[in-house]
Amino acid sequence: MLTKLTVLAAEEPSPVIPHPAEVILGLVAFLLLLGILWKFVVPRFEALYKERTEKIEGGIQKAEQLQAQAEENLQKYKDLLADANAAAARIRDDARIEAEQIREELRVQAQEEATRIVAQGRNQLEAQRAQIIAELRADLGRTAVELASKIVGESLEDESRRRGTVDRFLEELDSVSAPAKK
Amino acid sequence: MSLLAEGGEFKPPGVGDFFLPPIFGSVTKPMVLVVLSIIIIAAFFLLASRNLKLVPGKFQFLAEGVYDFSRNSITREQIGAKDFRPYVPLILALFTFTLVNNIFGIIPIIQFPTFSHIGFPLALSILVIYPVYHISGIRKHGLGGYLKKELFPPGIPKPIYFLLTPIEIFTKFLMNPITLAIRVFAAMFAGHLILLVFTLGGEFLLVEASGWLKPASIFAFAFAIAMTFLEAFIQVIQAYIFALLAAGYIGTALAAEH
Numbered sequence: 001m002l003t004k005l006t007v008l009a010a011e012e013p014s015p016v017i018p019h020p021a022e023v024i025l026g027l028v029a030f031l032l033l034l035g036i037l038w039k040f041v042v043p044r045f046e047a048l049y050k051e052r053t054e055k056i057e058g059g060i061q062k063a064e065q066l067q068a069q070a071e072e073n074l075q076k077y078k079d080l081l082a083d084a085n086a087a088a089a090r091i092r093d094d095a096r097i098e099a100e101q102i103r104e105e106l107r108v109q110a111q112e113e114a115t116r117i118v119a120q121g122r123n124q125l126e127a128q129r130a131q132i133i134a135e136l137r138a139d140l141g142r143t144a145v146e147l148a149s150k151i152v153g154e155s156l157e158d159e160s161r162r163r164g165t166v167d168r169f170l171e172e173l174d175s176v177s178a179p180a181k182k
Numbered sequence: 183m184s185l186l187a188e189g190g191e192f193k194p195p196g197v198g199d200f201f202l203p204p205i206f207g208s209v210t211k212p213m214v215l216v217v218l219s220i221i222i223i224a225a226f227f228l229l230a231s232r233n234l235k236l237v238p239g240k241f242q243f244l245a246e247g248v249y250d251f252s253r254n255s256i257t258r259e260q261i262g263a264k265d266f267r268p269y270v271p272l273i274l275a276l277f278t279f280t281l282v283n284n285i286f287g288i289i290p291i292i293q294f295p296t297f298s299h300i301g302f303p304l305a306l307s308i309l310v311i312y313p314v315y316h317i318s319g320i321r322k323h324g325l326g327g328y329l330k331k332e333l334f335p336p337g338i339p340k341p342i343y344f345l346l347t348p349i350e351i352f353t354k355f356l357m358n359p360i361t362l363a364i365r366v367f368a369a370m371f372a373g374h375l376i377l378l379v380f381t382l383g384g385e386f387l388l389v390e391a392s393g394w395l396k397p398a399s400i401f402a403f404a405f406a407i408a409m410t411f412l413e414a415f416i417q418v419i420q421a422y423i424f425a426l427l428a429a430g431y432i433g434t435a436l437a438a439e440h
Contacts, residue, residue: 013197013201014197015197015200015298015299015300015371016300016364016367017300018299018300018301018304018305019299019301020301021208021213021301022212022213022299022301022302022305023301023302023304023305023309024305025213025216025217026216026301026302026303026304026305026306027305027306027309027310029216029217029219029220030220030275030276030279030305030306030310031310032220033220033223033224033275033278033279034271034272034275036220036224036227036228037223037224037227037271037274037275037278038271038275040227040228040231041227041228041231041249041271041274042270042271042274044231044234045231045234045246045249045253046267046270047234048234048236051236052236055236
């Protein structure tokens, strides 16, 4: 058995001595594989990665663009709103001033009108009074004559009383017509 | 041994089990597996990348996962976001090639990790990774600048260089590629040997052991199954480390300073 083992050991190749055939085959096979991976596989995967990266980056870029646009729009609307507010305030102020003016004008106009109406009224009154006085005077003369004729025609017994009456009447007439003359 | 054995005697698995007779001519099983591995990887990626969509389907998601892992977690992490792009195919190929060949160790029927033959990892480390990282460094810093940066790192007292520089030469120009290959080779070799021991031992116990010892084979098989899971983990880890260190060497060679 011992001899058999030693014979076997002698026949057994050493595991740490490389076989040239295996080294060459290993190298050739590996280089072949490397060539295939280099030429076909890696470029395809890299292209895929590039495409994927671009897609993701494109998406991000697009989102950023949209956000920037939205912010720009928001700013624009804010500006518009501020402008509108300012315009509204200005218009309100203008309107208030204008209203003030209009009111003042109206007041002045009304006052003038009132003054005018009052003056007109006074003139009218004056005219009417004058007319009435003139009419009254005419009437008075007639009435006086009528009255006198009646008194004279009726009785002339009581001379003194009659005289007194006429005198008084004439006096009264004077006192009435006196202010009308003024 | 005679205590256990009724019939034949137990021959523990050894190095000889790694060198099976050629299948035909001088073509051996690992040679076939290496060719098979590149067919699998190339087909997988070519099919997956044939019609890439922005929103991936299940198959594309899987392929993208593998691609992402070697591109971002290994290459970009080790080389830096600025220079890593040209090295993506290399690291992707290294990772997937090592991964598939390692995983072969636990695939039923195939059940042989190709990298337990040191020739394959050595071919990658000495003939591919070694020249790539030195040439990358020289192209970036110039021959003098690169050697000065690698062998005479600044900020060290002068006498230390007598000690440091020979060590740096030894590690950077001699040991790095060899240890890189031996790490994955040894892990695959040992892992496969352990599986062989438990599987063949269990088989022997079941077939050859005396009646009352036969149930012991159950433990052997249970251990073989448990070790298979552990192996699956180790095979993935080793593929990751292999690609990670390769990228790390390139990153170091390209780095401005230590």
